[in-house]
Amino acid sequence: MRLHAVNTVKKLVLISGISGLSYYAGRQSIENKLESCQKETKNLLSKPALPIFSTVSAAALIPRNETFDKPAIIPKENRIVQIMRYGFPSLDNVRSFDDFVLSYDRRMRTAAWVFEHLTAESVKHNDAVDRAKCDFKPDESIHPFFRADNSDYKKSGYDRGHLAAAGNHKREQRHIEQTFYLSNISPQVGVGFNRDSWNRLERYVRKLTKTFRNVYVCTGPLYLPRKEANGKLYVKYEVIGSSNVAVPTHFFKVVVCEDADGKLELESYVMPNEVISDDTPLENFRVPPESIERAAGLLFFDKINRKMLSKINGKKL
């Protein structure tokens, strides 16, 4: 890269989401990112030649349904800062919703990860919120080449399984509705997985808010290699519908809980996307977070001060 271009690229990296430069962006604090994003967006607005509407990660740090015409792009109390407090697992195709953040994997037609922040208040039952009123819908913010449609899932034999669980977003009707965008959905085995053991894991994570004041959850698909008859390893996954939506072989959850003293406990799980017996204890699915990072190509909770981490998968450090 030519030297004179470097400064411009540095300025653009937060807006354009050039993944190869994520190291630079990753070193900045979230606050700096937002400040910088806000500043650069304003700069860009005065330069109509730059294609700000077609860049992907411009959507990342700017809440949906905010138009670029309004001067106040970043609200003061930013929910996204709260959700992403401990770092972004990656910076590819990041987009934020009102109560969760996701990174979209265009090739797989589903998310690479979704991030949520849960509290006792945010998951408590709310009569005003009705799941039955929600419809699964294509995410129109994704380019049609890479977008999943309801027809892809129809008669596929798979459930439209939430990554950010609907049950985690009952504070407002608007919040739960946004979890039904197909960018937050992956093909999941229904009976025996989505409706059973995976749901059991989701309920367990919600229950953690009873003992911890803050719960941070990262969820995503995995496509793990498997040994075939010739002894070699292959990554093999089914694709469904005319969009070829990838069917993940596994799903992960990495959870960080913060207690009243600010001490942090981490738990990480991998479950195969297949029928799992209901009597299998959830602890059986615990795996070291490093192995999920390697398999997924992600880095979780990058910004956690290791001194604050007291437990990993139940083991004291």
Added chain:
DNA sequence: TTTCTTGT
């Protein structure tokens, strides 16, 4: 309680 699909 929450997670869904299919058929009418």
